[in-house]
Amino acid sequence: MRGPDSVLPRNAAVLIWVPVLLLAPLLNLPAAPVRLGGIALVLLAAAGAVAGVLLSWPDPTRPSMAAWLLAALAVTAGSLLWNGWAPAWLLVAMVAGLALPVRVVWATIPLTAVVAAYLQYRFDPAMEQALTRVFVVxxxxxxxxxLNRLLITNRELRRTREQLAAAAVAQERERVARDLHDVLGHTLSVIVVKAAAVRRLLAVDPAAAAEHAGDIESVGRSALTRVREVVHDAAAPSVETELAAARDVLSAAGIAVTASPEFAVDPKLGEPLAWALREGVTNVLRHSGASRCRIELGRADGMVRLSIADDGVGHLGERADGLGGLAGLRRRLQAAGGGLETRPGTAGFTLIAWVPDAD
Structure with missing residues (x-):
């Protein structure tokens, strides 16, 4: 009985009462010539009730309201002509709870109960019976x-839960893609630089070439570990580690490095800056063709700021489609309350990242 969006049990719970509650007026039909008109009124009441229920999911509509009104008018007309329509008013009240908007239904149901009691009172003038009729209807x-509102709320909660689950999957997918880009992009750039150093030094300094080859092996093993950490959301680089790695890899690539004095950075705030440092150094290695790179870390205006500037050929900056490493880095920094600024040019490129200072 659990149909899509709970519509099947909801409709069945009301529609099953249509023949039951309209049986009484059929059994008490007046004599001819009113009999045929009475049957028509019963059929109109049934059609209006069924249409009002079926047209009102998930929200009441104008057709569902018109169908309920048809049923209510048919039951009212029948109640004025002959006795036996008392159970039909229960059907009118039930369909009103489904077919009418919330702002209307809470006034309509009491009015329906009063009208039902009054019309019943005309045939059976007993106050106790009338009051009971008001209460029951x-x-x-x-x-x-x-119950209808509970079903609708449950439907909305289920859809919200599905949307949240989909958003969580998309967020996790974005995290893995961003972290893999940052980790593997940097690692592969280091391997390329080290391999070039091995090739350059192999003939003139075999010992140094062997040292760089050992570094390639170490970097490769480290990359495997980092990939596992990314998959399990455990990859959390630090500014100190990335700064030391930046000095090493830039020097191996023949790029002179100037770095400002280090100072302690809160690990939670330093992680986005560490990613920024990794992405910036990777871009210097890949794109700049620079001979010098300056890395500065400082505090100003309640922010911890990281600046990476090179004297290379320049860079076009972020991709227009928002899919590049700089775009992912910007989102990472903004999530930490910071930001990213890039200053591309024809003579060098500068990347500035910042996060709020914990001190």
Whole structure:
């Protein structure tokens, strides 16, 4: 009975009562010539009730409201002509709880109960019976309206949960893609630089070439570990480690490095800067053709700022589609409350990253 969006059990719970509650007026039909008109009224009430229920999911519509009104008018007309329509008012109240908007239904159900009691009172003038009719009709309509709202709320919660799950998957996919880009892009650039150094030194300084070859092996093993850490969300570089690695790899590539004095950075705030340092150095190795690179780390205006500037051929900056390493780095820094600025030019490139200072 669990149909899509709970519509099947909800509809069945109301529609199963249509023949039951409309049986009484059929069994008490007046004599001819009103009999045929009475049957028509019962059929109109049934059609209006069924249409009102079916057209009101997930939200009431104008057709569902018109269908309910048709059922209510048919039951009212029948109640004015002959006795036996009392159970039909329960159906009118139930359908009102489904077919009418919330802002209307809470006024309509009590009114329906009062009209039902008044029309019943015309044939059976007993106050106790009338008050009981008001209570029963109002309770029936209110119950239907509350259960309908619960089903709709459950549907919305389920869809929200699905959307949150999809967003979590997309966020995790973006994290893995960004971290793999940052980790492997940097590592592969280091391997390329070290391999070039091995080739350059092999004939003139075999010992130095062997040392660089050992570094390639070490970097490769480290890359495997870092990939595992990325997959398990455990890759958290530090500014100190990345700065030492930057000095080493830039020097191996023949790029003179100037770095500002180091100071302690809060690990949680330093992680985005460490990623920025890795991405900036990787871009210097890949694109700049620079002979000099200056790395500065300092505090200013409540921010910890990292600057990486080279004297190379320049860089076009971020990709327009937002898929490059700089775009991912910008999102990472913004998530930490910081930001990224790039200053591309024809004579060098400068990357500036910042995060709030914990001190």
């Amino acid at each position: 109002a309770l029936t309509g209110t119950t239907a309206a509350v």
